[in-house]
Amino acid sequence: MTKPQLDRSGVRTSRRERVREATLAEIKEIARRHLVEHGSQGVSLRAVAREMGMTAPGLYRYVSGIDALLVLITADMYDDLADCVAAADASVPEHDTDQRILTSLRAFRGWALEHRAEFSTMFGPRSRLDPDADITAALEAGRRFGATFFTLFDRLVAEQRFEVPPEDEVPADLARELRAFADTVGVSTPHAPLGAVMVLSSCWVRLYGVVCMEIFQHLNFVMADMEPLFESELRGVLERIGVEYRPPAG
Amino acid sequence: MTKPQLDRSGVRTSRRERVREATLAEIKEIARRHLVEHGSQGVSLRAVAREMGMTAPGLYRYVSGIDALLVLITADMYDDLADCVAAADASVPEHDTDQRILTSLRAFRGWALEHRAEFSTMFGPRSRLDPDADITAALEAGRRFGATFFTLFDRLVAEQRFEVPPEDEVPADLARELRAFADTVGVSTPHAPLGAVMVLSSCWVRLYGVVCMEIFQHLNFVMADMEPLFESELRGVLERIGVEYRPPAG
DNA sequence: CGCTTTAGTGAACGCCGTTAGCAAACACTG
């Protein structure tokens, strides 16, 4: 007697599919732990299989190769990061836009600090992947992550918090790219004029830069603690978008 | 009859040492080509040895392992980049500080674009290296690279091109880090007050961020051409340090 | 010339990704 069940998306799910799903989840979980413990070089199908009490070829029933596995866990990591940022955002009273942004951005850096290996594979060069590997899963997850910030940013634009450069100050070639960016990423173009998207890009570049620098340890030998530099950059960014900066609590 | 010769630093050099030097250079050259052609994963001692008509263990007479080899070529790449930027700087009339800075920074991005694999290993996460590998060689080369920009920046400070935030606007913890930074990196502290170093850091973070984003292809799916964004960021940075922006020639 | 130092080899160990062929477990039909 088989008990057909429904998964959360309402699709019929046999017992077989459920156990298969669980196995795949175990694979990803172990792979990710290896990533954390031994760096991206330390993720290997054989090691994962060994830990599961399986042999490596068996994993090919679940994953089409090591590259695909890395893409899968990358997608999971984006989800994690997005959850973390969203949780930070939700921990602040809804009306306090300033504090929500501040908290979300600090949560981004905090997550990166606590998940260096993950962050490196997510935001570093795709060194281990085939240049033409199928990374749509990771891209989609990345998009979800970005959405958290874009929502907050949309709000700032709506509240007219900062001075938006007029459209004719945006160079034509940049305008074309920004439009593509805004369309794909879901910033609602009517609410967000091109000048605003330009500001957003600039701010994101700055924060991305300072966090990458910290995680990739490029000033390691010259700067013991990167937090002050991050906070300084954060302050500059917030100033640009008309958000009040407050020093961190701790 | 041995002909003892002098190398450029005046050290006595036997024939043996010269051929040894040449072999090491060949190793590095091949390794670097493999890096360019097959990515950092594609660099292997065995492949290098094969191409030289040697066996892999023989390379251990020259290099203590694959990690050390990667560090060696990373140092070479920093030298290359530094040369490229310095050449760009030198191609501009000496007195035209504005154009020199503009050209140097564009040369930085240009080099990155033409040497994606190299740039990724230099500025990306140290994913393939032991966390405690000896990377002093690469660090030293990186320092030389930075010096090019610091020299130009020193000049801007001397010329009082931009408004330097007063010292008491620099938070204490950031000040401590910036001081360490300036000392190690060779910005002459008397000429460069802390506020100026803060501005320099911020500018560098922005450019580093936008170039990393482009090379690591993080907006790849959403933005076809990153040059306009780079130029926009460049413009913003230059504006901050009182340098006149001019659109690129092409 | 003989002696010492060095460069390079071959074999071996233990990893790795991946493919092919096969056997057991499973789900489902009549």
Add this chain to the structure above:
DNA sequence: CAGTGTTTGCTAACGGCGTTCACTAAAGCG
């Protein structure tokens, strides 16, 4: 129930990798 097709995981194997060790052949030097 038996029979049948599918799914799962295994073993064996290939070729590649980094690295160590014992060893030979050459180069340098007195």
